[in-house]
Amino acid sequence: MGEESIRVLIVDDEFIMRQGLRYMIHWEEEGFTIVGEAANGKDAMDQIEKLQPQIVLSDIVMPLMDGVDFTVAVHHRYPHVQMIILSGYDNFEYVKQTLMQGVVDYILKPTLTPHELLGVLQKAAARIPGWHPDHAMTGETAEELLKELLLGETKTGEELQKVFAASYYCMYAVTIAHGSERAAETAELLCEKIQRAKSEFSGVQSCVALMKKEQICVLFGYEMSQRSMLRIKLEKLNGEIGLMCEDTIGIISTPCQSMGQLREIYQRELARGADLSFYYPGKKLFVMENEKDRIGGTIERFDFTRYNRLLLGGQYRQAADQLLGYNHALCESRADVYRMKNQIKNMFMVFLDMLQLEEDEKLRVQEHFLWEVDAAGERLSYEQTVAQIASEVADISAKQNTKEDARMDQILTYMEQHYTEDLKLEDLGEKFGFSYNYLSAYFNQQMNEGFNDYLNRVRIHKACEILQDLTVPVAQVSALVGYSGHSYFCRVFKKYTGKTPSEWRRDSIEK
Template identity: 30%
Template sequence: METTFCKIVVVDDEMLVRQGIIHLLDWEGEGFQIVGEASNGREAFELIESQRPHIILTDIVMPVMDGEELIRLVKGMYPDIEVIVLSSFSEFEYVRSTFQSGVADYILKPRLDAASLLAVLKKTAQRIPVLQQVDWRNDKRQSADYILDKLISGYPVEYEAEVLQGIFPYADFALVIAETGEEAASVGRKEEWLENSIRSLLQSGGMPLVFRRLSTVEGHVRLLFNLNVDGREALIRMAEQVFAAGIRAHMFQSLAVSRSLTDLEQLHTVYSQELMKLLDHRFFLPEHSLLVDSGGEVQQGAAFDQDAFAAELNRQEFDQAFARLSAYVSSMSGRRDTGVSEFKSFLCHSIFQVIGMLLHFHYEAKALDESKYEYFRSIHEARHISETEARLIQFLQDATECFMKNRGGTPAMQKILLYIDENYSRQITLTEVAKEFHFNPSYLSNYFALHNKEGFNEYLNRARIEKACLLLKESPDLSISEISSLVGYSDHSYFTRVFRKLMAVSPSQYRKG
């Protein structure tokens, strides 16, 4: 006679809490079966119609739809379903009010251990009429699904090898992930289509493969294939056929095939560290939605020369710096040696650098600075390398317009400002700079005022105070007097007066602030 399990849906907005509960017990060994999980009440309610659980184990405080509203809906439409509430100490009064809606019991999260949870569940299950005859003894054998779910999730599990040997006749394994782009609660039709398509191909082609669907998480349908040593080619051929049909039918966005493995204890590593990384790199491979991990080493591409980029910006060689950055981003298409988050962070940092240098050299970049967070947002939301490249091109065009205006200056003016920026720490004077560039001091003073929005002394003081601000924040071991000397002021009291005038606070207040 088929075993009757008490079916449970777990609802909590924290994934770690859900996973902790799911892997807390040998559920089937105790007579229970986790048939679904959800991160809020709305997702849970969608699961109920398809899974018809006996018990819902739910948190109270959740986004979208909280536990209290979920309980009212469930008890109104499915009065036979029992609900157990998970809560913290601070929510006790809130939880108590849910008993008016027919909650069966509650359990405090801080006391959520296997024995306590199992006791509450068994007490609740015994109230359900269709489960009156269930054998609640603990001698039920672990199922293959339970064992495989533990292995792919990375939780320790002891099991009898015979359980898996009976369904997997071959020595090698491979994991296949279909990325649907939907939450687990919405992929039932796609799971069924995928299984039927694979089963049909295997039957018609006589391929030396068997497969088993694992639990679905985060919009990924996961399939474990068992193959003989010569079955790798057949698996890739089958994946190509399924992929082509699946894309046409809009069943999934991409398909990833792992390297072959012989030890199922490696399942979690292959899934979490290898296949997920492979799917992540589809960002750099927009034209490749069928991804196959051959198990070889990833070839390293050329690194970005950050020092050369910074030096070009500092010399105001913006055309060269922009060309360098653009070429590097273009080279990333097809590469697999850099993480997506790492790449996006690098790109945002580079934009920040460019804007900072434009402002430092007093180009009209205020509008660009105000729009930087919009650039950051669009880059972090980009789905493919082509989208980030297009956004970078737009930014570089806007930045080019800033420096092409040249703030009304001339090449000679640019060289004078660069000289000041490189020598501010010395006791340089207008006379010294005039001599360096073969100007009459009086003429240089007028020339500076004509081609720059600040006079010579104003610009020199601002350059020194900007550097002093950095030292005050980044070098706590340096005294204010030492910093004054390092940025070119021999008179500490004069430094303090200039600092207060430009920053509206004293150096010591700035350091504290």
């Protein structure tokens, strides 16, 4: 970006979520810098004063100061700061309170994608007073002009065109594989090697740009008569680079005749160079003009609704199978590796959240799984890793089911003993360690009826027992089984027995 990056502060009490956000997009390349993190609203207020962020990305449910109070405080003290709210559940009535305080937008954590996150960040950036992207290139070098063109900071490449007067253009990129140690230092050494080798390409125009810490891109301008020579020399150069560093692959782009096409070609063929080593381990040079196997296919979106329903219903094996099937489809389509891994990690985190594990245990398991996924550098080892994690999670869920069944027995016993009280599902969830949404779905799945229906059934059964005692007036029965109103009790009683309480008593006497 022409101006300095936009400063962003991340506020979330979950360490895993903060890490997930940090690695969900290429922040610097998109024009944003994460200047700090905070675990609660109180600490975040101190961070804002110290770091002066322009955008704050905040969870809505936090200790010490929740998202609503935090939003109000930020809006009052720092009205220029743009707020984006993260929510774990689709609870619009709660989130709406933050929207009234000028929040840019809110996004759901379980379904958050890199594309959605970047879109909301860009929406927030557009509201920053006095901020305008300025991509003026006066006085810049050819290398700077090339980098800005390929990253989309300029559209036409008119300034670069003045430096290159050729009929044809192609690019050669050297990419250091994901996970390579000392990638930045290696890139600088390779960049020097390529700069020295440029002299061997006689009569061909060129410039070198270090695109990011693991990729170098070279633009060549040439005539048709030089095409074969250029290809031979690039193959030789790529071999020499491979001897210097085993963790590299080279890519020769499809040629074109217009500077305006370079950005699209770079994004399609070169930007995801490390993905090629992931899908084609051992191959060192890709000539995209001849390459039959392309990366970046598209598949249908993940059915999160079904996945969430399976998890809420305790059908963990089926949820794990769905996740494995989708991951395989992503690999078959040769999806963007960075985004694919992030999506699968997010789905695993949702899975573990549903298991209601102890916080320390959940963090330990999550950190282990996230590390395993990130460390897988090739498709085969990656799919094996995901399958192993899915199996481990399914094993954890099987043990968790046993614990949940025991807790469900405790809940049913408690309801039998306290049916006369004002029982609420959220209170039982808190008492027995279930979230409201999870307990609601789990109760339905285990009992084949909702919580209120089951409670009514227990109360009506008790009412029938009391009605057999003729010394108890019918009008008093409703209060004895937990109903505050007699008329409502009568309607519920008839729904379950087909008779009014008086009719039921009369018929039981006649029998």
